Amino acid sequence: MTGLLGASEIREIAGRLGVVPTKKLGQNFVVDANTCRRIVKSADVTDTDIALEIGPGLGSLTLALLETAASVVVIEIDARLATELPLTAERHGFNPELLTVITQDALTVNELPMSPTVLVANLPYNISVPVLLNFLAKFPTLRAGVVMVQSEVADRLAAKPNTKSYGSPSVKANWWADMSLAGTVGRTIFWPIPNVDSALVKFVRHPTPGDEALRKATFAIIEAAFAQRRKMLRGALSELFGSSAAASEIMVRAGIDPTLRGEALELAQFIAIANAAQSA
Ligand code: SAM
Numbered sequence: 001m002t003g004l005l006g007a008s009e010i011r012e013i014a015g016r017l018g019v020v021p022t023k024k025l026g027q028n029f030v031v032d033a034n035t036c037r038r039i040v041k042s043a044d045v046t047d048t049d050i051a052l053e054i055g056p057g058l059g060s061l062t063l064a065l066l067e068t069a070a071s072v073v074v075i076e077i078d079a080r081l082a083t084e085l086p087l088t089a090e091r092h093g094f095n096p097e098l099l100t101v102i103t104q105d106a107l108t109v110n111e112l113p114m115s116p117t118v119l120v121a122n123l124p125y126n127i128s129v130p131v132l133l134n135f136l137a138k139f140p141t142l143r144a145g146v147v148m149v150q151s152e153v154a155d156r157l158a159a160k161p162n163t164k165s166y167g168s169p170s171v172k173a174n175w176w177a178d179m180s181l182a183g184t185v186g187r188t189i190f191w192p193i194p195n196v197d198s199a200l201v202k203f204v205r206h207p208t209p210g211d212e213a214l215r216k217a218t219f220a221i222i223e224a225a226f227a228q229r230r231k232m233l234r235g236a237l238s239e240l241f242g243s244s245a246a247a248s249e250i251m252v253r254a255g256i257d258p259t260l261r262g263e264a265l266e267l268a269q270f271i272a273i274a275n276a277a278q279s280a
Contacts, residue, residue: 003092004033004060004067004092005059005060006031006033010029010058010191014058017080017081018080019078021191021192024126025124026123026124026125027057028190029057029060030061030122031191033060033064035185036061037064037067038183039061039064039120039146040065040068042146042183042200043144043145043146043202045120047069048117049117049118050069050071050072050117051071051072051073051120052073052112052118052119052120052135052139052142053065053072053075053119053120054075054121054123055075055076055077055106055122055123056075056081056082056101057076058081058084058088059084059088059089060122061121061122062085062088062089062099066099069118070098072098073100073102073113074099074101075102075104075109076101077104077105077106082103086099086101100113100114106127106134106135107131111138112139116139118142118143119135119144119145119146119203120147121147123147125153125194125196128150128153129153133169133172133176136176136203140205143204144177144202144204144205145202145203146200146201146202147200147201148185149198150196150199151184151197151199152165154198154200155199156169156170157170157173157179157201158180158181158201160266161263161265162263166263167263171222171267171270172219173203174266174267175208175215175218175219175267176206176208177205177206178203178206179203180203181200181201181202184197184198184200185197185199209267209271210271214275214278217277218267218273221240221270221274221277222262224236224237224240225237225261225265225270226263230261232258232259232260233256233260233261233262233265234247236262237251241277250277251276253276253279254269254272254273254275255272
């Protein structure tokens with residue numbers, strides 16, 4: 001059997017394994033081969049890439065990655081699905097030795113047996129932001145990727161300052177990479193059909209703007225700023241810096257108006273505040 005997975009085969013495998021998709025694990029499987037090929041194409045995967053997929057499920061996207069990448073490593077929490085993947089790959093004419101399956105919660109993965117170069121995933125929606133940020137932080141060999149997420153989350157990840165969607169995920173993701181929207185995905189290509197819309201986000205890694213100490217300091221400021229996003233920054237950062245006056249003083253030294261709100265600042269300005277606080 002060649003080609004990618006289709007809707008009837010996906011239901012057949014799930015039935016045989018006794019898998020009833022659960023909301024808890026965000027199990028909405030893609031049943032449309034064209035969408036899988038489109039996702040892989042939009043990630044610019046080449047035959048020299050080691051592709052990483054988080055949450056491969058029944059293998060729809062995995063097979064599309066095996067068609068294109070040099071090898072594929074996947075992380076799946078559901079052991080029934082993880083065990084079946086190499087068999088599905090083999091049945092479709094792919095060399096199962098080019099597929100490494102790790103059965104684990106992606107949030108607990110700190111190392112991998114190989115260095116992935118590209119991330120392509122239909123992420124479990126309830127953990128999509130922490131998973132993406134963790135993998136960007138832990139695997140610096142990931143040069144780029146495309147992830148499918150809930151469309152509001154896609155908007156947040158790619159948002160620019162002074163927009164409704166701009167928030168902590170937008171600024172944090174930007175520490176690691178340039179993020180952009182890469183299209184929407186209709187609900188009917190999933191089984192079961194989800195009750196939210198989905199969209200693709202593309203990222204291309206850029207050099208990080210500072211070391212780990214600066215990143216931690218900057219992320220703490222970002223979190224405080226957006227925890228109370230309607231407040232002026234001097235108020236939102238008062239607990240972090242001891243008082244509103246201390247927060248104002250640090251911000252003035254960083255060249256930033258303390259009466260602004262977090263949503264007005266781009267990453268470079270959060271970094272400027274962190275640098276000013278460290279030199280206090
Ligand atoms: N990639 C497949 C597709 O497109 O058809 C499945 C995507 S489905 C949205 C999410 C997948 O992530 C499921 O297979 C689910 O079991 C898995 N998953 C959920 N939570 C996970 C976690 N914490 N770590 C790893 N995989 C997880």
